[in-house]
Amino acid sequence: MPVAVATDSTAYLPADVVASYGIEVVPLYVVLAGHSGREGAEITPGDVARALTTRGQQVSTSRPTPGDFVAAYRRRLAEGADRVVSIHLSAELSSTCDAARLAAAQVGEHVVTVLDSRSAAMGTGFAVLAAARCAAEGGDADEVAAVAARTAARTRTFFVVDTLEHLRRGGRIGSAASLLGTALAVKPVLHVADGQVVPLERVRTSARALARLVQRAAEAAGGPGASLAVHHLAAPDRASKLAAELQRAVPGVRELFVSELGAAIGAHVGPGAVGVVVTPAEVGDRG
Structure with missing residues (x-):
């Protein structure tokens, strides 16, 4: 049973790794100068760095919506995955994981497994990468989630x-x-x-x-x-x-x-x- 691996844009995995393993990346939103845009696609690190060095400029972030996750999960299932393992940045730092869990409940918790990495950036990314490698080797959803959890715990x-x-x-x-x-x-x-x-x-x-x-x-x-x-x-x-x-x-x-x-x-x-x-x-x- 093929397992799709999903994460959010704060894992900061290299683009070639994402493409090679077919990892689904759901972007967070960044609010800059009154405009909300998707991380990476519409607002870049350079945009943020410039804003933070400009007096009076404020930058804030918001999680993907549950609907964003629902669309991503259903897309991967429609493409042939039987299960989705979705790994995200720490719930202590963002409500992104909560949004993913709401989406999993809508799609089916027997189909989507959501994991809180308790980390951020490549602290999440290495767990995602380990999960993707396990899935590529034929691991089932329980095995993929377990290797992600072990990797996150020791990172x-x-x-x-x-x-x-x-x-x-x-x-x-x-x-x-x-x-x-x-x-x-x-x-x-x-x-x-x-x-x-x-x-x-x-x-x-x-x-x-x-x-x-x-x-x-x-x-x-x-x-x-x-x-x-x-x-x-x-x-x-x-x-x-x-x-x-x-x-x-x-x-x-x-x-x-x-x-x-x-x-x-x-x-x-x-x-x-x-x-x-x-x-x-x-x-x-x-x-």
Whole structure:
């Protein structure tokens, strides 16, 4: 029984990977200068970066509608899938997963399985990719959902932002935690824990923050066979440098993706943000 894999646009999987595995991507909406558009198709990361650096400009995001998901699920079923496994960013950060569950109830929960990755960006994306690979190998819906859940559970996400103000405004981090980034000009290193954005440590400079990202990623990899992703918003040079340092620090990397954050996540982290996502190899799969 063929299984289709779906996700939302915040997974930020490379376009060639999406095309190769036939992954269904349902876009979030980004509101910019009073105009609402679909992430990626109508509003780009560059649009968001420019808006966030313009005084008075505000950027907000909203989930796909349940109808968007219903249309996507029914399209894949009409194309021949028997089941759909739909994997999304943390419900602690967005109501996207709720919309997917409403759609699943309408289409049929015996047909559509919805999974909360408890993560974001490639923290979700690696779970989606693992699910798609399992489906391509003939796995049934239960197996596809299980491998996605296992992958999401062992994936770690670390990032640094130039300012916590965008996260605070968007309600993605508490006002008390936002003070971490203002006192004595410290640079907070953050991570995603239990589906939430949480401060991890404080360092004095941007260079030290990037060095800590590399150290944290190497520790999280735990050995050869890890998959890595580097994300950024309007900081390609910092992202390239981070990727090169990760290649040196982490042995036997299975794959490394570098991509710019899309509008929906970029609106909350702001220009200059860089991060790394680490999925260690499963025990028994390490070289």
